[in-house]
Amino acid sequence: MRTWVRRGGLSTLVFLLPLLVIFGVFSWLPIVRAAVMSVQQTNLVTAPKFVGLENFQSVLADPLFWTAVRNTGVFALIALVFGYPIPLVVAVLMGEVRRFRGLLSAIAYLPVVVPPVVAVLMWKFFYDARPDGVFNTILGWVGLGPYRWLQSATTAMPSLVLEATWAAAGGTVIIYLAALIGVPAELYDAADVDGASIWQKIWHVTLPQLRGVLLVTLILQIIGTSQVFLEPFLFTGGGPANSTLTVLLLIYNYAFGSSLGGDYGAATALSLMLAVFLAALSAVYFWLTRSWSTS
């Protein structure tokens, strides 16, 4: 014990204290608690009761569960269609700009800095369904619309995705730009010597070199979109007719949506199911970035 103190064991522990306390109470303990709660009935009044897999069964039997899973999948899919190719094209074009590149990337990144709540409330006004709404006015100039945007079950989800893409695309552009700078100039020199055209250089040099980053952003985007909450919560509250109810919104509704007291068991059970899916994706992400930085 004495030698342990003299070798600095005690001061090491002092330095680790903040980490141990904070992670212990606010990370490790809740993780364990989540696993325990998913097989319990918890209502904060009576002592928790073991119920086995009942919480999972009740979630799976809830018709809203499948609605939420489908909606989240649709959100993720449309987000991929909008949000995956556009930043890549913008970044590749931006990579060829010689002047004002800093200015361009700053403008592209600016929407990312706008607080999400502000962006959503602002866009909610843009989506005003009256002919005098912002988007309907603009589309009216070219003879389109007026559209009902958030008020129709068919256009509500794409409207949510559009805002989410606006808010996030700049971050992806910056990631791609950083990766483009890492493409070795010799590869382009070699392609020039071989007489490759600009398109051939993009197709045979740039894109293969970006393969790793493209995969990482794909996974990051799926991880992000499967946890979408803010947009449906603030734009539509899950409506109209549950057409924008997402998994995270359902978890929120289970636990905090009812004034009668939450169904914490169902909420944690559903969280765990989502977590297993996301953890698998994060594991792939982590493994990929790791093999990158060591290579």
Added chain:
Amino acid sequence: MSTPTSIRPVVPAGPQPVAVEPAPRQPARWSVRRARRRADDQPPRGIVSDAERRTPSVRVALQLIHATLLALLLVIGLGPILWLVKASISTTQDTLRSPMALFPSGVDWANLATAWTRVHIDLHFANSMIIASGSWLVQLIVATTGGYALSILRPRYGPVLYWLVLSTLFVPAVVLLVPLYLTVLDPPLLGVSLINTFWAVWLPAGANAFNVLLTKRFFDNLPREIFDAARIDGAGPYRIFWSVLLPMSRPILGVVSVFAFIAAWKDFLWPLLVLPNPDVQPLSVRLPTLARSTELDVLLAALMISALIPMVLFLVFQRTFLRSAGLSGALKG
């Protein structure tokens, strides 16, 4: 007499590699600073070669593409923000009837003052500041002390602990929502609920494995001779932490600070759950409630004020922001 602080000039002049992710593939003989400037502003070359740039057709096409790109970025990226600035000083009537017109009935500066005082944006603004600063401080303390212990002091149980910290990266925040809420409602050993106190936001913010990962990797890359020399000169672990390690860690502290402050400013769901009392709510939580009860012009003014601070921070610390974003961003999962 040689004190630990006199060692500092030994530190390489250029900034330490912020580098977490892929190491820059630049020739080593350049100084880091020069390499970075060159990488940011003027890459060695891109897809289009100099010879191709000289052909007229390519040159015209490139210029056309650049003009279109700039125009699109301005309209799509900057447009909505500029519209918000315009609407925040327009009358409700103007904004509702002709949202795209420029001040048909004059500029209404009073919106900003009304939003600031009557709707108490000042209070929520202060709350946002307090929450963001506190979260920032807690994250910085946990990340630097933890990173120091794990990277430099290296206790025998270090690897296990580091693995435990990293493993929380794989646990998405969603899972913690309910159990963390119940923990804050009734924290162990404390006996007092943290609901409606800023601690409920500050403390959980510290449990951020990504910060620990960033700082530990950065500390791992610092030359160990400096710490050995300081130790030989008689500096204890506390002195080394304060006078040697922290001054050398400015780049990584900048990155962590930017992440921490912005994340706290943006956060919505967690403060919504643990701060039900409007008097302690930050802007992000308060604004949706205001949206239902406030006149439109005042609401838009409030939105503009809320967006201002992060945008100003971004414009001032652009370099740090964009470099952090290039590090493939915060791991959200």
